[in-house]
Amino acid sequence: VAVISPNGALWSGVACGIKRGTDPDLGLIVLDDPSSWAGTFTRNAAAAAPVLWSKSKLGRPVRAVVVNSGNANACTGTRGSEAVEREVDAVAQHIGCAPSEVLVASTGPIGVPLPVERITSSVPAAVEGLDVSVDAFARAIMTTDTVPKIATARAGRSAVLAVGKGAAMLAPNMATMLSFIVTDASIDAETLQKILDVAVDTSFNRISVDACESTNDSVFMFATGTAGECDVDALATATEVVTKDLATQMVRDAEGGSKLIRIVVDGAPDDRTAAELGRGVASSALWRAAAYGGDPNWGRVLSALGASDRSLEMTDVSVAIGDATVYARGEPAAELESARNAMRDPEVVVRCVVGPGGGSAEVLTSDLSPRYVELNAEGTT
């Protein structure tokens, strides 16, 4: 049970039978009172039906969010939209609110019709199971995640609690990644949205597992208000703490990944350019395969940087793996043995200085293993 727990929200997780076996696959958060909220969603043109529904509810207070794993309800056409409506109707009826006060999220294989009756028939059990503990909820939203992902922080008297799931399809502009953040601070939706946008941009938008942007990415943040007003800066900081924490947990638990790789870029013209360069390296299948083999293949880092920003001056570029400088201002610097040792660690830091600018960013990725391919070669259709 999370030690820091915001008041005004209850959580549950049950098995409704979408996943094989008896794994929990239906999560529900119910807020005691209509609460202000903020959200960021995938920009994929093939955004799933639940994303379209939830996004359209931005700006109005809500009471609940219902989440299933085991099926993304994406690319499912009009049947997908109808399924969403049946889900929100069922929840609204059982907790006593308007359907428009219920948000929806889904994660799992794309393009498979959602067996929505399994959800609607399990809503009573989910409502029955509502609890202050997030644990059952955190398990119910998992797909190929191997561990539940929870992060907490305090902002004055207010608590911030975040629950997420990641695994694969993690890329800029958010992963197949769902996150649910609850605070008991009292704050208007507009300010909350600003706080969330900044936090997402420097956390979930700075991780890449396979450069695949999902159809279902959604981050929700709810403010129940029970703890009263809160310093905005303190809440912003707490939100960044929990989103960065969750993002790191997601990469650490990435499908088939065996190590966490931090790509740190400094000296770019601005932070945005630095982040793009970092994502370039984090998206390189060749570098990530080398990382799996423990090979300090800095040439692939440089190649990825050079492909991301064609105006780089290589004589301004230096790269270090761990503490070992492997390339210094356009020249190889042969600290390879030390770099090879650094590659053996479960956490590898690659530092790239790309010029004299003040822009910097850190992008997280994992290594690319044969297991990733095997996991994603398995039939889902």
Place this chain on the structure above:
Amino acid sequence: VAVISPNGALWSGVACGIKRGTDPDLGLIVLDDPSSWAGTFTRNAAAAAPVLWSKSKLGRPVRAVVVNSGNANACTGTRGSEAVEREVDAVAQHIGCAPSEVLVASTGPIGVPLPVERITSSVPAAVEGLDVSVDAFARAIMTTDTVPKIATARAGRSAVLAVGKGAAMLAPNMATMLSFIVTDASIDAETLQKILDVAVDTSFNRISVDACESTNDSVFMFATGTAGECDVDALATATEVVTKDLATQMVRDAEGGSKLIRIVVDGAPDDRTAAELGRGVASSALWRAAAYGGDPNWGRVLSALGASDRSLEMTDVSVAIGDATVYARGEPAAELESARNAMRDPEVVVRCVVGPGGGSAEVLTSDLSPRYVELNAEGTT
């Protein structure tokens, strides 16, 4: 031996000891007379020393190109540039021309100092071995290619012969990919460059194996002129034939790949947009892993399309795998069994109609296998 062989050029391939064992790793093409030529090169900011040298010689007639495999001479700093100068000096001296009339290309691991004395000391043997047959040359430029790659076409009385190598790091704006095209047509460098640019754009720039753009990509086209003037359109067509043929051979022989996947995009606003959408699908690690498993996971095709073009209207989009329509104007179309059969073929065609436009493109890729990861996890440093 290629049946169609342009006059005015001789080829050779010898072992100079850069690769382990006795595999040939040094190739040489010598043109009887100074010949007009055209070239397209990687746009990677970390472009290798041989690329910078060869590119700077555009516009002036040349006599030879020297190529090594087993080492990219990329990210090698000032030593790399010095190595190039020693290479061209050695070739110029042995064939009797100016160093500026000798071009250079390299392919192999990045960031490893080039043992250039192995090349310079083998230049006499390479010159000695010059022959009308391209076979030894085609083998000498191979890296992880499993077969040599040769394509030929006729343009009137003129012959067009192309030799290439591919394997991995194949992505838009050219692959770790070297190609050498010789025609005996008589044509000025400017017109030849136009012909080559168009041919490369619809062949090598339409393949993606791992979305990694190399530091060394180079395509050279030489016109020896011995066959006299040639119809420009006929030469353009013949050039497109050989570049498309080589590009297909490269994808078919992609590292770890077991099948060729053709992504055909129709109905885009223009060809460029169609090509970008095709590259989006061809670059999706998730789709390519599914293809390895024979899974007709069309959801990952849609997700990749939607991430590539955020303005797509899904109700305008249809997708077919082989002859099986799996998604029709925003709705799933469940011809999955037929699609599953199509995925078993060594060549899979994915057709995406994305709107009412007239733009179309075909992009080639291979599947992503655990073997690709293993090949690229092996130490090269």
